Amino acid sequence: MKKLVIVAIGGNSLVRENGRDSVQDQYEAVCETAVNIADMVAEGLNVVVTHGNGPQVGFGLRRSEIANEVAGMPEVPLVNCGAETQGGIGYQIQQALINEFAKRGMNKKVATVITQVEVNPDDPNFKNPTKPVGSFFTLEQAEEMKREHPDWIFIEDSGRGYRRVVASPKPINIVEKDAIKTLIEAGFVVVAVGGGGIPVVKTEKSSYVGIDAVIDKDFATSLLAEQVQADTLIITTGVSKVCIHFGQPNQQALENISIEETKQYVAEGHFPPGSMLPKIEASLNFLEKGGSRVIITNPESLKDAIQEKAGTHIVKKNNS
Ligand SMILES: Nc1ncnc2c1ncn2[C@@H]1O[C@H](COP(=O)(O)OP(=O)(O)O)[C@@H](O)[C@H]1O
Numbered sequence: 001m002k003k004l005v006i007v008a009i010g011g012n013s014l015v016r017e018n019g020r021d022s023v024q025d026q027y028e029a030v031c032e033t034a035v036n037i038a039d040m041v042a043e044g045l046n047v048v049v050t051h052g053n054g055p056q057v058g059f060g061l062r063r064s065e066i067a068n069e070v071a072g073m074p075e076v077p078l079v080n081c082g083a084e085t086q087g088g089i090g091y092q093i094q095q096a097l098i099n100e101f102a103k104r105g106m107n108k109k110v111a112t113v114i115t116q117v118e119v120n121p122d123d124p125n126f127k128n129p130t131k132p133v134g135s136f137f138t139l140e141q142a143e144e145m146k147r148e149h150p151d152w153i154f155i156e157d158s159g160r161g162y163r164r165v166v167a168s169p170k171p172i173n174i175v176e177k178d179a180i181k182t183l184i185e186a187g188f189v190v191v192a193v194g195g196g197g198i199p200v201v202k203t204e205k206s207s208y209v210g211i212d213a214v215i216d217k218d219f220a221t222s223l224l225a226e227q228v229q230a231d232t233l234i235i236t237t238g239v240s241k242v243c244i245h246f247g248q249p250n251q252q253a254l255e256n257i258s259i260e261e262t263k264q265y266v267a268e269g270h271f272p273p274g275s276m277l278p279k280i281e282a283s284l285n286f287l288e289k290g291g292s293r294v295i296i297t298n299p300e301s302l303k304d305a306i307q308e309k310a311g312t313h314i315v316k317k318n319n320s
């Protein structure tokens with residue numbers, strides 16, 4: 001089979017500078033990434049696409065809360081808000097890819113798989129929410145909201161402002177993995193584990209039920225990459241390169257780093273939880289479970305990054 005590349009599109013990378021949750025703005029961002037993905041397919045690679053939903057699931061949750069407060073509409077549970085973002089973003093990616101392939105006269109099929117991802121109900125992350133969702137706020141705005149909703153938790157997110165956080169258990173099993181594998185083998189470009197997958201737990205009777213949380217899409221992508229034996233993992237996000245001393249005057253962008261160097265930077269605390277750390281941990285996990293290379297970059301640099309002219313590349317050096 002041709003080499004398999006997994007491209008994980010960051011939720012924040014689909015939200016434009018103006019911060020508006022405009023579906024049209026988001027579709028334009030999706031279309032730009034679709035061009036790069038079509039280039040990869042044209043070069044003979046098999047591609048699986050995953051995506052985040054951090055901003056979008058938070059917007060959806062807030063819409064539901066406001067509709068409840070203002071108009072008495074029933075609230076939408078967080079797990080369903082996540083499922084809705086998986087469908088909504090998956091629809092945009094699927095459509096953008098189909099249109100891009102058609103424009104180029106490429107005979108390539110695309111399918112989005114609604115993906116449930118099993119988590120452990122006793123995962124300690126349920127008691128310690130770390131996943132930032134929705135909009136960025138100033139400290140004053142966050143304090144104001146906290147007075148109104150004492151149970152909400154906010155964190156400072158990588159110098160970009162304060163965001164509400166929700167529980168983010170680790171993915172343990174991709175329920176629809178066989179369907180995803182079958183579609184890949186049949187030559188489809190598959191969009192899967194959107195938003196990290198819809199979090200579900202198994203009951204004593206072995207049936208699945210949804211649970212309120214947002215799984216980190218980087219961890220879910222790494223698990224999928226392992227299960228479908230991908231060769232390369234590409235994570236697109238808001239920065240062209242991973243940095244050490246991020247946001248400090250001595251910030252330094254990283255181009256090629258080994259597993260050992262990456263672990264050293266993790267130990268030195270260069271990557272915050274909830275933003276860059278999950279990407280780095282997922283990358284290390286992917287490489288240690290048999291993957292060949294990882295690229296982290298922004299959507300604009302994707303094409304150059306694949307040719308090793310941009311982005312951060314985490315590589316196995318000396319057969320490590
Ligand atoms: N060490 C670092 N190097 C580069 N970016 C970092 C670093 N630490 C934090 N960041 C921030 O983390 C962001 C990526 O996390 P996030 O926006 O949550 O991801 P996603 O694109 O998956 O939504 C980057 O755009 C950047 O603002």
Ligand SMILES: NC(=O)OP(=O)(O)O
Binds near residue numbers: 051
């Ligand atoms: N679910 C998730 O990890 O989304 P982001 O990549 O947008 O943070």
